[in-house]
Amino acid sequence: GAGVSQSPSNKVTEKGKDVELRCDPISGHTALYWYRQSLGQGLEFLIYFQGNSAPDKSGLPSDRFSAERTGGSVSTLTIQRTQQEDSAVYLCASSLSPGAFYEQYFGPGTRLTVT
């Protein structure tokens, strides 16, 4: 079946520009997560959506980062005024429900390069 998809797969942008990254979760999954992975590093949690509840934004590194999830499905992560330190792979994951019992399925990621 269809897994988590993300677009674009690669994005190169100039410092100071805004970028939007898209995530399509697995159909029926109510929980959606955004992470980022810098070169050679582990995953860093960014934000978490569960149904219609207010998102957990505790991992967002600055107010330049924001995310939306429309209709409980597709999510967009927006980075404003990009900086070189924003360069990373941005990963989206979804799970059937939140909580430790349910495994998260990851998308292939978007590789963002800020020049």
Added chain:
Amino acid sequence: DAKTTQPTSMDCAEGRAANLPCNHSTISGNEYVYWYRQIHSQGPQYIIHGLKNNETNEMASLIITEDRKSSTLILPHATLRDTAVYYCIVRVAVQNFVFGPGTRLSVLP
């Protein structure tokens, strides 16, 4: 969430069982043990998880010690495509899904 420690790297001959250990001595009673792997340039892939009983699925087996302070992921017949970084994670909080450096498994022909 509890911290985990894993060997930095391991080699395994193709067709043999790969046994990947993980220590999680500070695990609490309601934390699950998860295993993910990440093949180069791909997103993490879920393998298996468990609480206290041993688990088996089509990909692997998970053996958790009785005191739950360590676990072993077993790939029964490793193939070249199993070469990846394997992450052991213990978690209860939904947001604290933190991957450490993991074990780099190299399956050798």
